[in-house]
Amino acid sequence: MAGRRILITRSADRARPLATLLSGLGAEPLVLPLIDFEKAQDQPALDAGLDRLSAGDFDWLVISSITTVRVLVEKAAERGAALPELLSTGTRVATVGTSSRDVLESLGLAVDLIPAGAQSAEGLLEVWEPTPSRVFLPQADIAAPGLREGLAARDADVTTVIAYQTVDYPAREEMRLGAQLPAVVVDSGDRTPTVLDPADVRKAFDAGTMDAVVAASPSAARRLAAIFPTLGGSRFVAIGRPTAAEASRLGITVAATAQEPTPDGIVAALESVFANEGNPQ
Numbered sequence: 001m002a003g004r005r006i007l008i009t010r011s012a013d014r015a016r017p018l019a020t021l022l023s024g025l026g027a028e029p030l031v032l033p034l035i036d037f038e039k040a041q042d043q044p045a046l047d048a049g050l051d052r053l054s055a056g057d058f059d060w061l062v063i064s065s066i067t068t069v070r071v072l073v074e075k076a077a078e079r080g081a082a083l084p085e086l087l088s089t090g091t092r093v094a095t096v097g098t099s100s101r102d103v104l105e106s107l108g109l110a111v112d113l114i115p116a117g118a119q120s121a122e123g124l125l126e127v128w129e130p131t132p133s134r135v136f137l138p139q140a141d142i143a144a145p146g147l148r149e150g151l152a153a154r155d156a157d158v159t160t161v162i163a164y165q166t167v168d169y170p171a172r173e174e175m176r177l178g179a180q181l182p183a184v185v186v187d188s189g190d191r192t193p194t195v196l197d198p199a200d201v202r203k204a205f206d207a208g209t210m211d212a213v214v215a216a217s218p219s220a221a222r223r224l225a226a227i228f229p230t231l232g233g234s235r236f237v238a239i240g241r242p243t244a245a246e247a248s249r250l251g252i253t254v255a256a257t258a259q260e261p262t263p264d265g266i267v268a269a270l271e272s273v274f275a276n277e278g279n280p281q
Helices: 012-024 043-054 066-078 098-106 121-127 146-153 198-207 218-227 241-249 263-274
Strands: 005-008 028-031 035-039 060-063 092-095 133-140 156-168 212-215 235-239 254-258
Touching (some): 005 012, 035 066, 043 156, 066 133, 092 098, 212 218, 241 254
Parallel strands (some): 235 254
């Protein structure tokens, strides 16, 4: 990885754990924020769902993204409560991977179910026991229907609600999510990665001086394809199969897909791409 220039298509705070790991391996991490998140437009619907959650109307709370955790922390603070106080005693928690589990547990909320294999919606469905249950599923406005449909197919009565909106970067200041997450997620080092603008990135692509691009979501892949007609010789690395599938649909060649949506998993995918290549550009 030494000398490799790696573009992370996330905001600087969300990119920091991966950037810190890459720097330690001798790579040069660079950041291009592509998408951001805003508060849900229908706050009454979200609040009504959370009221039901607190009242014990659900057997399960299913968390499908770190951003959903930020929303729940923010909504708990509005109510003068800590995150665990949003849930009634007896409501269990499931999430799609270890990153979400780690931050939830650091906030005092025990996680009862995570995937045994792939850390994704599909992985969670693989370990979900088919049984009648009431599930609360707060998601992004652009969330794919697979998790909701998969849970319903396993005898769950699923209540979905939009927890946040996905927008082009940057979010409007008055609509930006304000909750901060614990250091376990957002700060595994004290070095802030270099943030580029699209013009800088275009020049690097044209010059062939960017070794790889890491995208964490289908929406990031769509923004990347919309802004840049070509990635030059840069290798595209997807975090998860949905991102890889969307990139392929857009005509982006996927060099590797991270098996786990963690800094270590992403680095492993990058190392697999570079393993049989010569010196970096």
